[in-house]
Amino acid sequence: MGFYKLVKKAFEKERKERSEIYRNRLIEWRKAPVVERVSKPTNIARARELGYKAKQGFVVARVRVGRGRRKRAKPDLGRKPSKAGRFMSPAKSLQRIAEEKAASKFPNLEVLNSYWVGEDGKSKYFEVILVDPEHPVIKSDSSVSWIAEQRGRAYRGLTSAGKKG
Template sequence: VNLEVNDPQRKEESVKDEFGSPFGGVAVFQGAYKYVFELWRKKQSDLMRFLQRVRCSEYRQHPSIRPIRPDKARRLGYKAKQGYVIYRVRVRRGGCKRPVPKGIVYGKPKNQGITQLKFQRNKSLIVSAKQDSTYKYFKIILMDAAHNAIGNDPRINWICNPVHKHRELRGLTSAGKKYRGLRGSGHLNTKARPSRRATWKRNNTVSLRRCH
């Protein structure tokens, strides 16, 4: 960022954003996370393409200790304190294959497929990206509900309640709600609530009320 402080009245106009700021060339004072965000918007730049290649090599070798994108991690709730941990998980790209012994299947021909099966849930929910030729890599923010730092924090200790056990298995996380179709609201989104199966069952069940 270049600042010309000779003329105080035009100080703000002289700031030039080198990262392609969305403010139309007019420079404003921004925080550090804003510049990190602008860097990640241009993933096809030479700098980011080189970093992605280097990091994909590191992902195969090293564990995940801290977030690569601290700005996005903090937007999603991460805090650099005890009780929070970052995990990096990989999921094989492409369709899934049915684990049947020796390829022996039973039932109707319609249900006998083994390869080219498409998983119904999105991959971010399966592991909840980076990717190489074989895997997709995701980072997961986890919290230790038994840690005192989490239990004593009034902003996050709701997760210690037993009713929130295994939220990821019941589609209650952000990625889970996305694949369930619960991001939208209004017209036609009522078909996704409380779930697609519950809506289908409600619309295809004949309810005969008993008259007294």
């Protein structure tokens, strides 16, 4: 078995058994800001599957997204909604919302992809892979230089999570 396959199995086992490391991570992540830059990916095997490379111009950010439905905006005047309700399900996935949050936090970077890293009772946590399209290392790498031509990928649904919904 290859190295990344072993890493993948270890990460999955850690999550399924709700190990001490996993629980401590979730406690730390809940206290951290909503969008936080991470020095290296938590699940390196998954990050590399989705296009991450350990080189200049690549950034990983962990994003916290609240689970559950979204509350509708409250009108300043008028009656309360009855049948329509105060809560609604957004037409996009929590992963897509996480990508949009990361794109807003880092406006000079483009979202390449994202993946799930954990969840607790209140939130889901995703790691978003971002790329600097103006970085010389990225421009010279033919496998990711195409990203310079796609601005606002996360907002226009051009990422993998965006295409799914």
